[in-house]
Amino acid sequence: MDKGTIIHIDYDLFNAETEVLIETTREEVAKEHDAHDENRTYSPMVTVVGDGRLVSGFEAHLVDAEADTDYAFDIEPAEAYGERDANLVETIGQNVLMRSVRDPETLAIGAPVEIGGRTGVLQFLSAGRARIDYNHPLAGATLRYSYRITKVVEDRTEKVSTLLNMNTGRDDFEVAFDGDDLTVTTPEAIAYDQSWAYAKFSLVRTLRDHLGVGKVVFREVHEPRAITEEE
Numbered sequence: 001m002d003k004g005t006i007i008h009i010d011y012d013l014f015n016a017e018t019e020v021l022i023e024t025t026r027e028e029v030a031k032e033h034d035a036h037d038e039n040r041t042y043s044p045m046v047t048v049v050g051d052g053r054l055v056s057g058f059e060a061h062l063v064d065a066e067a068d069t070d071y072a073f074d075i076e077p078a079e080a081y082g083e084r085d086a087n088l089v090e091t092i093g094q095n096v097l098m099r100s101v102r103d104p105e106t107l108a109i110g111a112p113v114e115i116g117g118r119t120g121v122l123q124f125l126s127a128g129r130a131r132i133d134y135n136h137p138l139a140g141a142t143l144r145y146s147y148r149i150t151k152v153v154e155d156r157t158e159k160v161s162t163l164l165n166m167n168t169g170r171d172d173f174e175v176a177f178d179g180d181d182l183t184v185t186t187p188e189a190i191a192y193d194q195s196w197a198y199a200k201f202s203l204v205r206t207l208r209d210h211l212g213v214g215k216v217v218f219r220e221v222h223e224p225r226a227i228t229e230e231e
Contacts, residue, residue, distance in 0.1 A: 001062050001149070003050030004210030006159050010044045011147035015138075016074050022138070044150050046166055048210060055080045058145060065149060072146040077139065084140035089123070089133045097122075097130040159211055160184070167199045167206075180214035182207065188222055 001007065013023040021033040027042035047053050049062050057079030065071060077083050092115070098104050100115045107113070113122050115132060124131035153159050160175045160182065174185035190196050200218060207213045 001049045001065055001152075005049045006046065006153040006162050006210075007049060007062075007067075007149050008044040008046050008151035008153075009147050010150050011145055014144040014146075016142040016144040019144075022143075046162060048163075048166075048206070051206070051210075055143070057143070061145075062149075067149045067152050070146070070148050072144070075143040075145065077141060080141065080143045081136040081138040082140075084135050088120075088135045089131065090120075091129055091131050094125065094128045094130050097125070097132075156211065160207065160213075163203060163206055167203055168193075168196070180212065181217070182213045182215070183217045183219055185219045185221060188220070191220060 010025050011023075012021065012026065012029050014021055021029070021035050024030050024033075024035070025042055025044050027036065030036040030042065050059060052059070054062075055075065057075030060079070061071065061073060097107070097113070097115070101107060101113055107122060107125065109122055109125065111122055112119055113132060114120075118134055120132040120134040121137065122130060123133050153162050156177065157175050161171070161173065164173045164175075164184070165171050168190065170187060170190065172187040176183045176185075186196075204216050207216060
């Protein structure tokens with residue numbers, strides 16, 4: 001797959017050493033491993049090849065992958081979430097922990113906590129001391145992926161719509177090309193989304209890097225408010 005290709009991937013992720021299922025996009029696999037979440041919609045992951053959205057070992061494997069082919073391979077920690085670092089395990093006073101969390105009632109061993117803008121896992125809490133592990137939960141683990149590229153997005157307009165959905169979670173944009181120039185009509189509600197300003201500039205960079213678009217226009221339309229008879 002060439003860099004910049006937009007693809008849909010069905011995958012299963014296991015801890016290679018314990019064979020425990022960590023994540024899957026396939027509902028039948030989740031049920032098979034007693035990990036099914038009824039509140040989740042299972043569907044293929046959408047990603048841009050070479051865009052750094054995946055761990056480096058997975059990105060490297062996609063370069064030689066083909067659509068509609070099943071793959072299974074292991075990724076060593078160095079190309080996944082790194083080795084565990086003992087320096088990222090810290091002990092703090094229990095009073096510091098209590099002042100840092102919003103709701104002390106939610107504290108539990110193995111639960112995530114945020115201290116000073118860093119998120120870690122509470123490993124130990126006793127005798128006025130707390131131990132926090134700031135390593136990634138999968139640090140030190142060898143990962144086993146099985147995956148299949150179920151779709152390669154070819155249509156230019158669909159590529160833009162897919163990128164918009166990936167970055168905003170919305171599918172109500174209108175997309176139109178005039179040669180290489182692109183106009184995106186935004187849904188009115190997105191004007192109230194504080195993250196839209198950042199997402200917009202990130203999108204322009206991605207569109208130019210991977211789709212070769214020229215001028216990009218984001219068009220806002222605010223329809224007049226309908227007045228009812230009661231008003």
